[in-house]
Structures are given as structure tokens and as C-alpha cells.
Amino acid sequence: MPELPEVELTRRHLDEAMRGRRLVRVSTTHPRTARHNAGGATEVDERLEGRTVREVGRKGKFLAAPLDDGQTLIAHLGMSGRFTIGDPSEEVALHTHFRATLDDGVEVRFIDPRTFGFVAVVSPEEMVESGLSRVGPDAWEMAPTAPDLADALGKRTAPVKALLLDQVIVSGLGNIYADEALHLAGIHPLRPGGELTVSDLERLLAAIEIVLGQALENGGTSLDDLAYLLPDGRAGENLERLRVYGRTGLPCPTCGAAVERIVIRARSSHFCPVCQPAP
DNA sequence: AACGATCCCTGTTGGC
DNA sequence: TGCCAACAGGGATCGT
Known part of the structure; x- marks a missing residue:
């Protein structure tokens, strides 16, 4: 199961691939993956397309990538989720629920058989309402005394x-x-x-x-x-x-x-x- | 408020 | 060998 170390290692790869990159085309293909946005997959895709990723961060087991327009891309691996970074021509694995083409031609994919994970896009206001704002201090980066x-x-x-x-x-x-x-x-x-x-x-x-x-x-x-x-x-x-x-x-x-x-x-x-x- | 139970989902496993 | 129920678990939600 992905826990903090696995999420952090994923973050490093995603940051390397996505930092400063524009999301040219986004396609979310499973309703449960988009369940945290009221408008579902269509809303996730529309709000992400054309945006540029500032960086890919992490808090606890949540990935959080601030975008150029103030929104934040949030992702959680759940218990079976993983990202891949590769060429768009590669065969699409079973249970691929999200694909984002970057402006350098690289494609980021989210594969999640059990769909406990999700991808969401939130405004600052929605961030406050979301669970992410209630997540406590990170066990690795800012462990409490x-x-x-x-x-x-x-x-x-x-x-x-x-x-x-x-x-x-x-x-x-x-x-x-x-x-x-x-x-x-x-x-x-x-x-x-x-x-x-x-x-x-x-x-x-x-x-x-x-x-x-x-x-x-x-x-x-x-x-x-x-x-x-x-x-x-x-x-x-x-x-x-x-x-x-x-x-x-x-x-x-x-x-x-x-x-x-x-x-x-x-x-x-x-x-x-x-x-x-x-x- | 705190606690515990339940639900979601599917690949794998174990029992018959 | 084959089938199917049980199991795994993060987080949201609900009842107490």
C-alpha cells in the first residue's frame, strides 16, 4: 500500500516530469477517480487543461500540485493507485483512469484498480473545505515534538x-x-x-x-x-x-x-x- | 467530541 | 482442478 515513503518517491518523479509543464490535454475516464469534484470527470479535465504545474508537493499521503491560476491539483493513491510517466504511444494498462499530456509530449497516467484513490482540482476556497486542510503535520517533513x-x-x-x-x-x-x-x-x-x-x-x-x-x-x-x-x-x-x-x-x-x-x-x-x- | 462500525472496490488467496 | 467466499485497506460517513 502506498504510504508516506511511496507517495514521496512518487512525488519526486512527478515533480521532475511536471514542474513548469503545461497540461495540454487531460482525460479522466472513471467517475470514482473524479468523485471529489461535483462536476465529475468533465470538470476535472476542463479545469486542468491549459494550466501549468508550478511544482508537485506532498502532505501526508496527499499529492498537491499548485497550478498557475491558483488552483491546486490534488491526488491520492488510495491503496492501489500509481502514476506512470512515459510516451503517449505506450500501451494503456488496465485500470488507467486519468491521462495528462504535457507540453513536452510526455504523458502522465494514473492507474488504480480499486479506485480508492482520486484526482481532484480545487480552488483555494475548495481547498479549505476539502479534507486536505484538515490533514495534520507530516510525519517526515514536520514531525511534532x-x-x-x-x-x-x-x-x-x-x-x-x-x-x-x-x-x-x-x-x-x-x-x-x-x-x-x-x-x-x-x-x-x-x-x-x-x-x-x-x-x-x-x-x-x-x-x-x-x-x-x-x-x-x-x-x-x-x-x-x-x-x-x-x-x-x-x-x-x-x-x-x-x-x-x-x-x-x-x-x-x-x-x-x-x-x-x-x-x-x-x-x-x-x-x-x-x-x-x-x- | 470521541470512538467504533460500515462502506466503497477488485485482485489474490484459501478452503472445500 | 475449479469455484467462490473471504480478505486486504484509506478515508468518508454515520450512529452512539
Whole structure:
């Protein structure tokens, strides 16, 4: 699944290809991909065509590209979305829902089998109304300090795992890296968020930085099913570096105990029962 | 307000 | 071997 590292690697490729480029022709071909614009695919295409991309940025798992007229192109990879950058003559892959031809002849495509992702174009006013304005501090670029995080968690009673997935508190973590960071920090996923000490949170923030940094260095995590691929078609190599995610029953890399799996908020959580003591 | 459940979707997997 | 139900999950939405 694309989480912060995969989105960031995608951003770098898109910025390289799109910065300063004009969108000559845009074609959105799936209604769910355009669902965040009331006018659907037609509106997305019309509002994007002719615009020039200033740069491609990112906040959490959202890609946000400001345009020359003040609008912003927003994209989310959902759980199966990926971009490709290439020649318009290349064969169009199944589940290609968005295509944009740039003024240098390059074509950017969005492929998303499960359609959890989307492409949207918003004005500054619409930006305020959109979910993007509510996205919290980016876990990589502007991670909060431990005291700030303690403040944000307050007396929250929800499991820390659920709170890490809440993009309002810290943005960019998904199921894989949340599990990985909690393991590295030695924190059980069911610990109530508000009960974590500043010391716990310092270890957690350090773990998040390590886990995300390692994933970025390794080109992201490509699961074997709906493999996440970089825009250049390469697969990430971080899968083999995962410590607990998807490793139920296998030995914990730290102590050797069998990794366990439980369900929290309808999401699988993997943890070591020894290194991450139950609350 | 906070929390938890439900829904969306389709490729893959596992059980019979 | 073949079929089909179950599973995976980010975020929006809704009920409590």
C-alpha cells in the first residue's frame, strides 16, 4: 500500500516530469477517480487543461500540485493507485483512469484498480473545505515534538495504533509503517494513546523517523499482490526489511518470539508480544 | 467530541 | 482442478 515513503518517491518523479509543464490535454475516464469534484470527470479535465504545474508537493499521503491560476491539483493513491510517466504511444494498462499530456509530449497516467484513490482540482476556497486542510503535520517533513504529540493525544483513550492511522494527529502513516514503528519503539498497539509517556512518545517519534527513512532509502514497500510500483516501473525493496507487518507466526527480529496479529478498527495489527508488552 | 462500525472496490488467496 | 467466499485497506460517513 502506498504510504508516506511511496507517495514521496512518487512525488519526486512527478515533480521532475511536471514542474513548469503545461497540461495540454487531460482525460479522466472513471467517475470514482473524479468523485471529489461535483462536476465529475468533465470538470476535472476542463479545469486542468491549459494550466501549468508550478511544482508537485506532498502532505501526508496527499499529492498537491499548485497550478498557475491558483488552483491546486490534488491526488491520492488510495491503496492501489500509481502514476506512470512515459510516451503517449505506450500501451494503456488496465485500470488507467486519468491521462495528462504535457507540453513536452510526455504523458502522465494514473492507474488504480480499486479506485480508492482520486484526482481532484480545487480552488483555494475548495481547498479549505476539502479534507486536505484538515490533514495534520507530516510525519517526515514536520514531525511534532514529543510534548506536542502528548498534547495532541491528550486524554484520548483509543488504541495508539488507531490514533497513528488518524491523519489529523500525524499524517503519512498507514497500516504497514504504523505497525513497524510501534514495534521498533516497543509499544503495544492497544496501549491507549493518552496514557503514553513523553518517553514513550520520544521513542515512537524516533522509530517513525527510522522506519520511514529506511523505506525511502529502499525505494518503498512493494507487496507481492497489488504491487506498488514507482512511476519508472521499479518495485521497492523494503518488503524484506519489515519487522512485523505481514509476518504473523514468524520470529520477532529482536527477540525471536512469534509475531502475533490482532484486529484493531478493522485493520490488522502485527506485534511482538514480548517486545511490546500488553497494556 | 470521541470512538467504533460500515462502506466503497477488485485482485489474490484459501478452503472445500 | 475449479469455484467462490473471504480478505486486504484509506478515508468518508454515520450512529452512539
